[in-house]
Amino acid sequence: MAFLVKGNKHHKRVVFQTRAMAEKQHLTVSSSSAKPAPNLGSKNQQSGFIIEELSQDDIESITDENCLPSLSQPAPIMSAATARAAMIPEVFKNLSPFRDLLNTQTSQAQDKTVQECLPFLSGESADFKYYNYHGLPHLDRKRHIAFLHKSLKKLPAPYVVADAARPWMFYWALSGLTTMGEDVSEYRKRLMNTVRPIQNESGGFGGGNGQMSHLAPTYAILLSLAIVGGDEALGLIDRKAMWKWLGRLKQPDGGFQMSVGGEEDVRGAYCAVVIISLLNLPLDLPRDSPAWTESVPTLLTNLPEWVARCQTFEGGITCKPDAEAHGGYAFCALACLCILGEPHVVIPKYLDVPRLVSWLSARQYSPEGGFAGRTNKLVDGCYSHWIGGCWPLVEACVKGPTMVSHHAKSTNLGSTDGSGDLYSREGLIRYILCCCQDVVKRGGLRDKPSHNSDSYHTCYVLAGLSSAQHKWNFNHLTAKGASGNLASPYHWNVEHVIRQPQIYDEEDRVETVHPVFVVPEGVAEATRAYFATTCAGWD
Amino acid sequence: MGKYEGDPAWDDVVPIPQDDGEGALAQIAYADEYAEAMGYLRAIVAAKEHSSRVLDLTVEIISMNPAHYTVWLYRASTIFALDHPIQQEIEWVNEVALDNEKNYQIWHHRQLLIDHLYPSISSDPVALQKLANSEIAFLTLMFNSDSKNYHVWSYRQYLVRKLNLFNASEIKSIEALLKVDVRNNSAWSHRFFIVFSNPEYATPGSAATAYDPGIPDALLDCEIEFSKAAIFEAPQNQSPWNYLRGVLRKGGRPLATQECFASEFAKIESEEEVKSSHALDFLADLWNEEGETEKADKALKLLGDKYDPIRKNYWEWRRKALKAA
Known part of the structure; x- marks a missing residue:
């Protein structure tokens, strides 16, 4: 004290x-x-895009008491x-030079x-x-790592508001930790024990034991199991039940509900294809699906057409047709399309690319350098991923595939000077390292300086940092252990972006994160390979 | 003794405790009240019971955790099974919504309620009008505290389709919001939906970025004037620029029809005077459309070098596209 x-x-x-x-x-x-103000929990502050809603304000206000003591030494003048x-x-x-009165x-x-x-x-x-x-300051790994480890420990009672979204806590922490180079295999056994009672016999995972299956926690748990890895962890997923459950979520118009009777939106489209692709599920629509007809025979029928309907006049993408373009949904839509096909083929086929790129580009602000989720909204660190993560997909779309032959297991990262970039990597890196780090309270990353850190922002700010420090290329020739259905997302290769001068210190480079699945490089490939080899039919 | 454990109305139910698994990650230290109520809910769901006590139990759980989608969905199915009055439920939901502005589940629940109610009143114009009025009044209340609340707006778009509110009063309420804040992009976005998705004339399935021959000319003129007036108020406000482009695209009109207007905010020929980067961007696209690539190139170069350098890579990419064409 x-x-x-x-x-x-x-x-x-x-x-x-x-x-x-x-x-x-x-x-x-x-x-x-000059100093970050405490979060006053203003109800008017719109927190960032959250793929499954938590009441972020509530959690921010309660976790204050967990603040680490300030470890900072007296700074030199x-x-x-x-x-x-x-x-x-x-x-x-x-x-900005243009400031209206x-x-x-x-x-x-x-x-x-x-x-x-x-x-x-x-x-x-x-x-x-x-x-x-x-x-630029350093990335304070030590504090951020400690913050994420702590988020997996026992949580106090006010976290009850996260009770239906708890699997996100596993994913955010494990993803963030591995992005910072941490080995998380120590969590394998406990994660398996934790998620087993969350899986439902009728397929999929809920937010907790006894909760209905829902695509958001199912996505979070699948990715968490993939991150800790190993046959035993992946083997606990009931693939056949999952396939049947996805059939119940499929809608006649092409999209997916998040849960049976729940909302249909573009998160559903993304989560569903992530699951189908990683688990190597058959594409046939189960005959008992409410959407099944002779003209809707597969899980993917009319899905990209449905996603296309989510592009708005601004060029961005919305949660469902008719609504406002929003960064979080833009990533879900683009990543969904990049699972359905090759970026340079599938994105132009379903979206107006010039309007899309114009809208994405307008999301970056100066002087802040970071991204905002919608027109005339504020920068928020989490869009470092939701918007930042769109760039590798869109850049691959406009550039076309690379034809260089890489070996699947090559560990020699190539490098590039980043020419051909469509946004300012420097701006994003500056916003992240300067504005998004909590280095005086409990560690972790945040929306903006006046906000408290949380594991959601920690995960997605780090994913954005990784994306800004690396360049992903879509490669025609490399299929990393995948053939068959929905194999496009296993064709990505990564390079370091190295520029002279490099604005951040090399020790602050984080690990590579897959541009479609948002897990460490290699994890998606290994997961798909596991399900392709061990589960040729139903197990 | 817990609230339910000692209640004779619940003594036929054996609560099911939560199985968290050994050494569970991020285990929540629930308050006793929540743990007990959830134990009873698991038992009720397992027995597929839909009764009025389920409504009480779900109210209590939602008061402790409004983001509990399972509880919301189970509540909705119970309401429909019991034929519980929808109006009464909507009133309760209003209170919960005002206390939990960021909540997502409430709006889906509300949508389920309206979907359920609709067939019973669909042939009664008075009842429909009454429902529309009370829904819009409540949404207006929500917008008073956050006029960009994404979930509320998404619900409003649902409501417009459901109750066919593509009408003047909807446009008027958007104008009221834009009068308060002309930068409210959610309101602009809603206006575009109201104007260009109206089933009376819009071509079904026409993409938002596509030309639609069904849109009446007079309407296009009116929307163009509306966005231009807003741009005069604040030329660097991107919302009306995006809107103007959207209108021209829908109407299949060339950007060049607005060259005079855009030039008010960006001159780069004999004298250089730029009041809005969006105007310059607009002119660059316009000149490109007209085949005046040199002028377009100059505009894009100025944007990257001087007026909007954060997006230099993007402007350079556009310059390359000019040369390739």
């Missing part, structure tokens, strides 16, 4: 010093924005700040966010003991 108080004192002192500097350099920086500032491009330091709620929220982020982006936040020459 004494340590905590001491840490806080140092923290305040440093804040004071840098604030004085900040005011000298940036008259527009409001004094309160930043004598190199001026030199460093010179290395930060103007576009990440200055307000008309003042509305949207513009107020946007201005507030910019003011909140600027001190972090310009190398002036007291949260960090270190900024490199390019104005």
